[in-house]
Amino acid sequence: MLTALRRWSLLSGILDLPPVPRLLVLTQLAFNVGFYLVLPFLATHLGDDLGLTGAMIGLVLGVRTFSQQGLFLLGGMLADRFGPRPLVLTGCAVRIAGFVVLAFAGGLATVLIGVVLVGVAAAMFSPAVESALALEGGRSEAAGGVPRTRLFAMFAVAGEVGAVTGPVLGTLLLFAGFQATCLAAAVVFTLILGMHARLLPSAAPDRTTEPLGAGLRRVLSGRLFLLFAAAYSAGLVAYNQLYLALPAELERSGNAGALGWLFALASVQVVLGQMPVTGGARRMGPRWALTLGFTLTALAFAVAAIAPGLGLRSVAGLVPAVALVVLLTAGQMLILPVAGDVAAKLAGERHLGAHLGALATAGGAGVLVTSPVVGRLLEHQSIAPWALLAGLASLAALLMWVITRRLPEPVPARA
Numbered sequence: 001m002l003t004a005l006r007r008w009s010l011l012s013g014i015l016d017l018p019p020v021p022r023l024l025v026l027t028q029l030a031f032n033v034g035f036y037l038v039l040p041f042l043a044t045h046l047g048d049d050l051g052l053t054g055a056m057i058g059l060v061l062g063v064r065t066f067s068q069q070g071l072f073l074l075g076g077m078l079a080d081r082f083g084p085r086p087l088v089l090t091g092c093a094v095r096i097a098g099f100v101v102l103a104f105a106g107g108l109a110t111v112l113i114g115v116v117l118v119g120v121a122a123a124m125f126s127p128a129v130e131s132a133l134a135l136e137g138g139r140s141e142a143a144g145g146v147p148r149t150r151l152f153a154m155f156a157v158a159g160e161v162g163a164v165t166g167p168v169l170g171t172l173l174l175f176a177g178f179q180a181t182c183l184a185a186a187v188v189f190t191l192i193l194g195m196h197a198r199l200l201p202s203a204a205p206d207r208t209t210e211p212l213g214a215g216l217r218r219v220l221s222g223r224l225f226l227l228f229a230a231a232y233s234a235g236l237v238a239y240n241q242l243y244l245a246l247p248a249e250l251e252r253s254g255n256a257g258a259l260g261w262l263f264a265l266a267s268v269q270v271v272l273g274q275m276p277v278t279g280g281a282r283r284m285g286p287r288w289a290l291t292l293g294f295t296l297t298a299l300a301f302a303v304a305a306i307a308p309g310l311g312l313r314s315v316a317g318l319v320p321a322v323a324l325v326v327l328l329t330a331g332q333m334l335i336l337p338v339a340g341d342v343a344a345k346l347a348g349e350r351h352l353g354a355h356l357g358a359l360a361t362a363g364g365a366g367v368l369v370t371s372p373v374v375g376r377l378l379e380h381q382s383i384a385p386w387a388l389l390a391g392l393a394s395l396a397a398l399l400m401w402v403i404t405r406r407l408p409e410p411v412p413a414r415a
Contacts, residue, residue, distance in 0.1 A: 013154055013275070021140070021151060023199065024133045027088075029158040030195070031125070034188035036166025037173065038099065038181055040263045042115075043247045044256065045178045052108060054248070058375020060111055061244050062368040067119030068126075069236065069364020076127035076357025077215045084128035085200045091124030092193035096186045103182035127360070130155075131353035134344045148344065152337035153278035157271055164267030171260035215354025218347070225346040225355065228403050229362040232343075234396035235335050236363030237370050238297045238328060238389060242266070244371060245385065248378040249304060249321050262321060266329040277333045286338050287404035293334030294397035298390045300327035305386035331393075345407055 014025055046052045046060060079087055098117030105111045133155055137148030173181040219225065242263070250256050281289035304324045340356065347355035370392075377385035 014158070017146065017151075017154075018136075018140075021133065021136045021146075024129050024136070025151075025154050025158045027129055027196070028155050029162040030188075030192050031122075032159045032162025033166050033169075034095075034162075034185045034192065035122075036163045036263070037170045037185040037188065038102065039243060040167045040259060041170055041174060041178065041181065042102075043243055044259065046111065049178060050105075050107070050111070054379040055372050055376040056108060058244055058371040058373070058378075060108070060115055061240065061375075062371030063112055064115035064119045065236070065240055065371070066364040066368035067116040068122040069119075069360040069362075069367065071120060071123030072127050072357035072360035072364070073216070073219070073354060074357070075123040075125075076131055076353030076355070077213075077351075078124075079128035079131050079353035079357075080215050080351055084125075084132050085196075087128040088125040088196050088200060089193060091121040091126075091128075092189050092196065093121075094124065095121030096189045096193070099182045099186040099189070103179045103186070127353050127357040130340070130356050134340060134352045134356060135349075137341075138344060138349050147282065149278055149282055149337045149341045150275075152340045153274050156333075156336050157274045160267040160270035160274070164264050164271065167260045167263040167267075215351035218351050219354050219358045222346060222355075224403065224406060225343070225358075227399065228342065228346060229359050231396045231399035231403065232335075232339055232359055233363040233366035234294065234392045235297065235332065235339070236360070237366045238301070238393055239332055240367045240371065241301075241374070241389060242325070242328070244375060245304070245378060245389070246321060246324065249324065250318075252381055253318065253321065255318050255321065258318060258321070262325050265322070266325050269326065269329045270333060273330075274333050274337075277330075278337045281334050281338050285404075286342050286407065287401060289334050289338045290342070290400035290404060291397050293331045293338075294393050294400060296327050296331035296334070298393035298397065300324050300331065301386045301390035301393065303327065305383045305390065342404065342407065 014022055017025065042064075043057050043061065046057045047054075052060070075087060094117055098114050098119075098121060101110065101117060102114035105114050133151055134148065137146070137151040140146045140151065141148050169184075170181055173184055246262065247256070247259055250259055250262075284292075300323065304320050306320070339359070343355055343359050344352055370388075374385045374388065377388070
């Protein structure tokens with residue numbers, strides 16, 4: 001029994017990792033503590049405190065996601081060329097500035113500046129960290145060590161440990177106001193900046209000397225990868241609904257105060273279940289794992305679609321929201337580690353920063369297009385937004401079933 005528990009223990013797993021993967025996993029934990037202090041409460045702040053409409057809130061959240069995910073391709077190309085350190089340090093500084101701007105924003109224009117800064121920051125540091133992890137995971141798996149999907153799973157769990165801590169701290173800090181929450185997040189990223197300035201290696205040991213545009217050319221020439229990225233973007237569109245549709249559903253049922261705790265539920269679900277779920281995903285293979293993941297995502301929105309018609313309120317009104325969170329999170333637990341591994345295989349284990357960046361950029365574009373539409377539809381408390389989201393996830397499940405039949409054979413990892 002104790003052996004089985006240790007097998008899935010995040011702490012023991014991190015301690016057993018080599019130094020570079022261990023630092024990368026812990027980096028994700030630290031990033032998410034600071035980020036999730038603010039983001040889960042942004043939509044409520046924009047509506048209640050600043051009086052923005054649903055469509056405007058959707059626009060703000062879409063711009064934030066696109067400014068982050070949309071620039072991941074560039075961030076990944078820069079990480080391939082220069083290594084992670086300069087991008088991580090610069091990104092932390094930009095995010096500090098973004099949270100300070102949000103703390104004092106009093107209207108739509110200033111809010112947009114703040115969320116763009118917050119998003120651009122992640123476009124700098126996230127591709128650098130993720131591409132380094134993909135490269136280390138490919139080398140480890142080729143040498144008979146920790147599989148890459150397991151490293152991505154540990155990365156996801158560490159992120160959720162930060163994500164569950166952030167909203168809980170944010171819930172407590174909100175008693176002091178949204179401004180205080182933003183300033184606390186800025187302090188967290190100041191500490192992260194100092195830590196990485198001290199501990200992060202000055203350069204990636206095997207960074208490529210090819211021209212900066214080489215990764216972009218390789219991305220654009222990979223038709224199967226581009227189709228995979230388009231299908232995968234439905235996953236980010238779905239996950240973004242935790243920040244847009246979930247607050248709207250809780251407001252409809254009179255349970256707005258439960259938002260932080262439902263974020264905590266999602267994070268605890270990942271922390272306790274991600275490693276065994278990833279083990280199961282490895283056994284079933286990428287075709288079944290990705291198809292099942294997007295099917296669960298579609299089911300989450302299908303369940304939520306019936307909520308307005310039932311008219312549930314108070315405690316009973318939490319049932320559709322809980323089902324949405326649990327099913328959507330379960331889908332993401334299957335999708336994320338496997339998708340990172342599949343993307344690296346489709347890239348031929350080269351220019352991983354550019355390919356993982358392009359994957360995120362496709363998702364960001366999807367969120368930018370769909371968020372204002374979903375935000376407007378949510379104002380009418382109808383089945384329409386949920387049907388749209390369920391349809392997108394169902395289409396992604398079908399495409400994943402087709403795409404993964406054509407995966408290339410593994411090749412040795414390269415820079």
